[in-house]
Amino acid sequence: MMKAGESAVISGFTDEQLSIKLLEMGFLPGTPIRFNFSAPFGDPICVNLSGMDISLRLDEAATISILD
C-alpha cells in the first residue's frame, strides 16, 4: 500500500470490469503513478498519472497492482 507522496509503477489490475475504465483513462501497466494526497477522511485519493491528477476511491485504487 502506498503512502501520500510516494511513487510506483503500475503492474496490473485485480478487477477485470474496473480495469477497462482504468485502462481508458490511461492507467497502463508500466506507467509510473504518484499518490498525491487523500481527501480529509482518507477516501477518495488523488493520484498523478503522466501529468494528470485523477481522483479515485480507495477500493478502486486497491484494484491497481504496483511494483515498488
Added chain:
Amino acid sequence: MAQPRKLKIALVGKPNAGKSSLFNRLTGLNQKIGNFPGITVDKRVGFCQLNETTSAEIIDLPGIYSLYPRTLDEKIVVDVLTDKKGENYPDLVAVIADATNLKNCLLLLTQLMDLGHPVILALNMMDLAAKSGLGLDIKKLASQLDVPVVMINARQGLGVEDFKKQLLKVGHASDKKVFQPESGVVAALDEIRKHFGLATEYEAFQYLQQPDNLPFLKPEDRTYLREVAIRHQFFPHKYQGAETIHRYGFIQSVLDAVIIKSARQDWKGVSNGIDRVLTHRVWGYLIFFTVLFLIFQSVFALAQIPMDAIDRGFAGLSTYLSKRLPEGPLFELFHSGIVPGIGGIIIFIPQIAILFAFIAILEESGYMSRVVFLMDKVMRTVGMSGRSVVPLMSGLACAIPAIMATRTIDNWKDRLITIFVTPLMSCSARLPVFTILVALIVPHRQVLGLISLQGVALMGLYVIGFVMALLSALLMKAIVKSTERSYLIMEMPTYRMPKWSNVGLTILEKTKTFVLQAGKIIIAISIILWVLASYGPKEVMEQARQVVKEQTKDLNLSENEFENRVAAYKLEHSYAGTIGKAMEPAIRPLGFDWKIGIALVTSFAAREVFVSTIATIYSLGSNDDSATIKDRMKDEINPETGGPRYTPAVGFSLLVFYLFAMQCMSTLAVVYRETKGWKWPLLQLAYMTVLAYTSALIVYQVLS
C-alpha cells in the same frame, strides 16, 4: 456559383477538454437546446457560417474518453456517432484534445478513425502546453495520424478562424486504421459486416461488443448479435481491454515521434499548491462551507431587488389590463389566471440565474471536482455519491434543473436516490411561503444584538429540509437494491480563471430550460386553478352578489370593500372552496381550517400559489384595502378559540407541511421523464405527502 452546403459537425472530447468553450466561440448566441429523440438529454446545437457558401450545424456532445459508455450522457455520444441513419449523424467529427494531456485524448480519436468518420483534431489549451514546456511537431502528428491538426486556444479564441478553414477541407476519413482484430474474432466480424452491410470492421466490432448500448438496433438484431457472439465464443471484456492496450501502444509510438520536448513535471506548482489548501482536512471544509454561505447570501440578498421589480411589474400589468380589457370571463382569465401565472415563473428567474452563475463559476474554475472529491465519502454513507452535491445545491434554486443535473451520476442507484431526495431541498418557490409565515409567527427581534430571530428560523427551515433529504437518502439506501458498481474515477482539472462568457451562456441555458420546462406546466395549472377558484355551482355563484348585499346591508361598505367580500364569498363557494371544505376533517388535526384547505388545494401543483390564494381568501375580513397579506392573516380569528388563527402551533405546522410536501407538478413531470415511468414520481409524491402530513401533525399536536 457554388451550391450552398450545410455540414453537420459533432464536437467530442474528454470532459474539461474545452468543447463548450469552442462551441461558444463558434456559435456565440446562435445556439439552441433541444432534446435527443426519445430520451431527455439536452442536445446543444449551434450554427455558424464557415464561408460564403458553407454553413455548419454544430452539435456539442457530452464529454467521453472512449466509445464504451457508462453514464446516460455518454450513451448519447455513442448513439450519435454510430447510428448512420440517425438525424444527428455527423458529416465530420472534431475531436477537442487537451494538449497538456494528449495521450488519453487520442484514444477516442483512433476509435473514430476506425469507424470511418472524417475527423479533425483540435489541440486546445496550447497556452498551458507552452507554459509546461511541451514541444510538439504538429505537421508530423497530422501525417502520422492522417488527420488534419489545428492548434487552438478556445478560451481566448485563438486559432478558431483557422479551425473553421480546416473544417472546410476535411473531405475523407483517415487512411490509417489502428484497430486490428484478434484472429479469433475476424470470422465473426465478417459475418456481422455482411449481415448489416457495414463499411468498416470496427463498426462490426462495436455491434458485437455492445449491442445494448446502440439504441438504434432492433430487438431481432440484438438476438442475432448475441447468437453470433455465443457461436464464436466472444467475451466482450477481454477484447475491450486488449483493444485499449493496443490503441495506447499505437498512440505512444505516435507521441514518441512527435514530442520534441517533454513537459516539465513541476508546471502545475500553483494548482497543486491551491489543492493543498482547498482539500485540506480542516481548511477544505471550512472554505467549502464559506463558499456555500456566500452563495446562499447572494441568492437571497442580490435576487431580492430584481424580484421585487418583477413583482411590481406584473402587478402593474394586471392593473393596466384591468383598465384596458372589457370585463368578462376572458378578461378574468388574463387578469387572474394567465398574467399572475407568467409572473409566477418570471419571479424565480433572478434566484435561478444567480445560483447557476455560482455553479458555473465553480465548475469553470475547476473547484467543483474538488467539492465532489471532498464530499464523496460523506455522501456515500447516505447512499449517494460526491457527484450528488451539485444537484442537491441546485435544488436550493429549483428542483427541475437540479434533477436534470443528476445525469452525470453514472450509477443508477446513486442517481435515483439523488433524484428522490432533491425535492426536499428548499427551493426558491418555498421562500415566499416561508417568508410570510415566519414573519407572522416569529417575533421580529434581534438576539445577541446582531442575529435576527426570523433569519435564524428561516435558516433552520433550510437545515431541516437538508437533514430530511439525507435521512430519506439513508432510508432509500436500505430499500433500493442494486448490484451495479459506482465509480469515482475522474480527472481533476487544473485550476483556471473562469471564462465569463461561458458563465453567461450557462446562465442563459439553465434559465431557458427552467422557463420552458416549468413554464408550460405552471401556466396550464394556473388556468385550471383559476377555473376551479372562479366557478362553482351556477345558482350559488349567481346569487353571490345578492347574498353578500343582504349580509352587509348594515355595514355601510365602500364599493371596494363590497367587491372584496363578493370575491371572497365566490371563492368560498367555488369548486376549489368546496374541495377545501371537504378536506377540513382530514386537515383539522394539523390545525388547518377550510381556508387553509383551499390554499393547499390551489398549491398542490405549484406551492408558491399559496400566497396569492391566501391574499384572495382573506380579502373577506379586511376593511382596509391597503392592508398587506401579513396583516390580514394576523387579524384572522379562529372562531372556536376567539384567538388568532395563526398561532405559533398552526404556523409551524404549516411551515413543516410546505417544507416536506411535493406540491410541484413540474418536478413530478421531470422525474417521470428522467426515470422513464410513473413508478418513482408517484412513490415520491406519496412519500413526501405522508412525510409532510405526519410531521405537521406531530408539530401541531406537540405545540398546541
